[in-house]
Amino acid sequence: MSTNRVRVVVTGLGTTTPLGGDVASTWAALLDGRSGIRTLTEDWVDTVPAKFAGVAAVDPGEVLPRPEARRLDRYEQFALIAARQAWQDAGAPEVEPTRLGVVVGSGIGGINTILQAYDTYRDKGWNRLSPYTVPMLMPNGAAGWISIDLGAQAGTHAAVSACATGAESIGQAIEMIRSGRADVVVAGGSEAAIHPLNMASFAAMRAMSTRNDEPHRASRPFDKGRDGFVLGEGAGIVVLESEAHAKARGAKIYAVAAGVGITSDGHHISAPEPSGIGGKTAMLTAIADAGISAADVRHVNAHATSTPVGDEIEARAIREALPGSPLVTSTKSMTGHLLGGAGGIESVFTILALSERVVPATANLDDPADGLDVDIVRGEPRKLPDGQLAAINNSFGFGGHNVAVAFTTA
Amino acid sequence: MAVTEQEILAGLGKIVNEITGIPASEVTPEKSFVDDLDIDSLSMVEIAVAAQDEFGAEIPDDQLKHLKTVKDVINFIQN
Numbered sequence: 001m002s003t004n005r006v007r008v009v010v011t012g013l014g015t016t017t018p019l020g021g022d023v024a025s026t027w028a029a030l031l032d033g034r035s036g037i038r039t040l041t042e043d044w045v046d047t048v049p050a051k052f053a054g055v056a057a058v059d060p061g062e063v064l065p066r067p068e069a070r071r072l073d074r075y076e077q078f079a080l081i082a083a084r085q086a087w088q089d090a091g092a093p094e095v096e097p098t099r100l101g102v103v104v105g106s107g108i109g110g111i112n113t114i115l116q117a118y119d120t121y122r123d124k125g126w127n128r129l130s131p132y133t134v135p136m137l138m139p140n141g142a143a144g145w146i147s148i149d150l151g152a153q154a155g156t157h158a159a160v161s162a163c164a165t166g167a168e169s170i171g172q173a174i175e176m177i178r179s180g181r182a183d184v185v186v187a188g189g190s191e192a193a194i195h196p197l198n199m200a201s202f203a204a205m206r207a208m209s210t211r212n213d214e215p216h217r218a219s220r221p222f223d224k225g226r227d228g229f230v231l232g233e234g235a236g237i238v239v240l241e242s243e244a245h246a247k248a249r250g251a252k253i254y255a256v257a258a259g260v261g262i263t264s265d266g267h268h269i270s271a272p273e274p275s276g277i278g279g280k281t282a283m284l285t286a287i288a289d290a291g292i293s294a295a296d297v298r299h300v301n302a303h304a305t306s307t308p309v310g311d312e313i314e315a316r317a318i319r320e321a322l323p324g325s326p327l328v329t330s331t332k333s334m335t336g337h338l339l340g341g342a343g344g345i346e347s348v349f350t351i352l353a354l355s356e357r358v359v360p361a362t363a364n365l366d367d368p369a370d371g372l373d374v375d376i377v378r379g380e381p382r383k384l385p386d387g388q389l390a391a392i393n394n395s396f397g398f399g400g401h402n403v404a405v406a407f408t409t410a
Numbered sequence: 411m412a413v414t415e416q417e418i419l420a421g422l423g424k425i426v427n428e429i430t431g432i433p434a435s436e437v438t439p440e441k442s443f444v445d446d447l448d449i450d451s452l453s454m455v456e457i458a459v460a461a462q463d464e465f466g467a468e469i470p471d472d473q474l475k476h477l478k479t480v481k482d483v484i485n486f487i488q489n
Contacts, residue, residue, distance in 0.1 A: 067431035071452075128459065131452040 008177045009246050010254040012090025012239030013348045014082035018232050021058025030360040035216035044196040050208040052215035053194045054232030054336030071132040073110035074192035078235035079142035090239040101154040101182035102147045103173040105165040107340030108193050109139030154182040162397030165189045166343025171260035173240045183245040188344030190235035220364035221304035221330035222311050229305040232336025236344025253410040255351045259290025265400030276317035282404040283321040290406040295324035299391035301350040304330035305337050315372045329377045333363035343395035350393040357384040418484045425460045439481035
């Protein structure tokens with residue numbers, strides 16, 4: 001089914017994460033098994049049950065010029081930094097503006113701006129608000145700023161599907177290139193939600209780990225002792241390009257963005273559907289879309305957030321969908337959960353695992369949950385075999401969103 | 411005691427630099443904010459609010475659109 005269709009390849013990667021301010025430092029930390037989670041020191045920390053998070057390793061204010069930083073919400077700052085890295089990594093491709101697109105979303109948007117601006121409005125009045133308040137709070141702001149930075153005119157989109165946002169953005173970008181709307185698309189997700197209201201609201205759902213005495217061991221996907229997710233922040237962005245465009249300019253190709261599968265549970269606003277059929281079908285759809293066989297998939301970067309319910313349902317879905325004994329990992333064990341940024345950074349990690357043929361271990365997996373029956377990488381990173389391989393990044397989100405993106409070796 | 415033109419110019423230079431990154435030395439009386447300094451309407455609002463804080467002179471919105479050059483703002487504040 002993939003014959004005569006435009007092939008989409010990955011030519012640039014950019015990240016800023018709790019583990020490092022760029023792709024190289026983040027990837028090195030993942031292979032070392034380091035944790036990006038630390039105790040928070042803000043004065044509000046006493047008001048929330050979870051007192052730790054994955055704060056960005058490099059503050060965006062140190063990267064961006066101050067006049068630029070002050071008109072961007074923190075989630076927009078992360079997105080712009082990662083997009084510029086990805087664009088440079090791709091060799092700053094020459095492309096007609098009308099053939100260049102952007103798909104970059106956020107799960108929550110400019111929440112820090114919304115709350116700070118409300119305080120300003122209430123205490124000082126409307127005319128003390130920054131005139132940039134609206135562009136800072138809107139969830140398509142990051143996509144808009146990136147399109148301005150690159151002069152992209154083929155269309156700018158912002159997927160919003162909670163924790164599936166980054167992966168859905170990459171899926172939309174693949175479709176945008178296949179459909180002929182663009183030759184090059186900058187795609188991914190970003191989040192900056194380490195604010196007491198978010199920490200309190202997720203705590204109200206009883207969704208967050210409260211392992212306050214051991215923050216670096218709190219994110220423990222698939223482990224019996226897991227007690228919730230750990231919030232992280234940052235962005236992951238990729239440059240996708242039609243293979244013909246990439247080859248014509250002699251671009252370095254990391255991997256093929258081969259297929260995408262999207263389903264929805266239609267079941268519950270936050271709890272995963274118990275059989276895992278939505279995630280399983282997303283993976284099988286991505287495989288069919290990529291024109292590969294399920295046994296070709298040798299690695300899965302799992303969504304696995306370290307919540308008691310979700311990890312086991314996903315493990316079952318992987319087992320049922322993928323007969324090739326893929327090496328499974330959850331890098332959230334080290335980065336925390338970047339919500340809308342998760343699918344962005346985890347697609348970057350999936351692509352690097354394929355191109356470097358090594359899978360980072362899941363940290364803190366001391367005592368695997370019973371009956372997982374999937375090959376989860378523990379302790380040390382493991383090598384992927386030579387030859388043509390495929391890998392899948394799973395991202396699932398509140399609202400019942402299930403997205404699987406399939407990549408294959410270049 | 412009224413502030414001098416030089417003091418206002420120096421203050422505006424600092425404000426424009428803080429908001430836009432344009433070097434303060436480029437903020438000279440004859441420059442147009444839009445045509446010469448490439449400052450957009452949103453940034454002009456920020457500059458006007460900051461100038462009100464700095465010099466205590468209220469700049470109403472209907473006046474702001476008439477303040478084209480740095481000299482216009484200096485004159486408005488002095489009067």
